[in-house]
Amino acid sequence: MYGIDTNMTSERTNTAFRSASAPLFSRRLPQHQQALDRCVVRLRETLAIDGLRNPKIGRADFSWTYCGASDWVMGFRAGQLWLAYQLSGDAAFANSAAARKAALNAILQTKAYQDHDLGFQFSLSCVAEWVMTGNMHARDMALRAADALRARFDPSGNYIQAWSPVSPTTPERSHFVSGRIIADSMENLPLLYWAWRETANADFKYVADAHAATVARHIVRPDGSSFHCFIFDPVTGQPLRGETHQGYSHTSCWSRGQAWLIHGFAQCYLYTGEAWFLDTARLLAAKAEQFLGDKKVPPWDYCLPAEVEAFRDSSAGAITAAGVYLIASACSDENEAERWRGLADRLMEGLLEQCDLTTHAEAHGFLDHGASYVHAGLTRAMLPYGDYYFMEALMRSLGHNQFFW
Secondary structure, three states: OOOOOHHHHHHHHHHHHHHOOOOOOOOOHHHHHHHHHHHHHHHHHHHHHHOOOOEEEEOOOOOEEEOOOOOOOOHHHHHHHHHHHHHHOOHHHHHHHHOOHHHHHHHHHOHHHOOOOHHHHHHHHHHHHHHHHOOHHHHHHHHHHHHHHHOOEEOOOOEEOOOOOOOOOOHHHHHHHOOEEEHHHHHOHHHHHHHHHHHOOHHHHHHHHHHHHHHHHHOEOOOOOEOOEEEEOOOOOOEEEEEOOOOOOOOOOEHHHHHHHHHHHHHHHHHHOOHHHHHHHHHHHHHHHHHHOOOOOOEOEOOOOOOOOOOEOHHHHHHHHHHHHHHHHHOOOHHHHHHHHHHHHHHHHHHHHHOEOOOOOOOOOOEOOEOOEHHHOEOOEOOHHHHHHHHHHHHHHOOOOOOOO
16 A cells, blocks of 8 residues: 555554553443533533634633634534534534534635645534534535545645645745645544545545555654654655654654544544554554553653653543544454553543543633643643543443544
């Protein structure tokens, strides 16, 4: 598949699996159900506060700041609302989620607003609405978003360009983004796979497969850790180097990037049934488990020197847990599935013990201790993506299998 050695991926995964010996944690399903119920209550309580605004990042008083016109995180509130509608049948959640299409339509009409995060924005909003209600307008918007995401594919290097230059008058920005892919991109590929299934247009799958293979070859390191970014020559497509943008260093492993990869590769396996996707997800998850040691909430980077403060990142914990539950659900061997559930349960235990805000009446979100962007001083806040994946992980732990990726 596009030059990736899938046999080597499987062997690396099996070696990592055999070497792990972390204890299994007891299943705490009543606590998970209670926490999920609290999430639905919190969303209902904040409907009138948020209106059609989409949370961006939390304030110190546990209220939200809100997204601008094209923010990459704007789809996560819709995703939470659609999950709440699925769980409760309360039309207020569906109406609030569906009413957000006007803001999303502005992205489709403005090319400068479009980048590789179209999957984050449209899978949890328009694809979700189509799945839950059969709304044809939502389906059409999601297909238009998939077309725009597919158009970002660069065949010279077999990758989807991550970010776009702000304008021709910002050469520094253009130089920074050109030829760059990032770990987060794996979570946007399900939009392409969904479009492939909806339309039977194999080009959607071709682009998703090609980009995923490029990520596996260049962002995933042989030991199962990962770069945040990888740079290609934008003219020739020649691979140049791995870097980070949000992690501690170019040689470290940013925990949320590792989490995006775990969940993304596992989700792509569900769409395609191709074993190398699951093998790659298992390799990444085994490395995250090794990095965690006895910790229950990941630090913002897994490879920090002792003198650097290890801020926790609850969003990395929630995304990793959701992805690991997904791996468990895909395993044919029950012993292996139980091992992965044990890891995910441990992460959820950490979130419930150290980060849970659903019992705090003043909080508008679900999780504290989200490390948005440490280099910019954003080290502790509620994050809408952490909240979304917290709900998804709770639901996966309880056996739900209807999601929008």
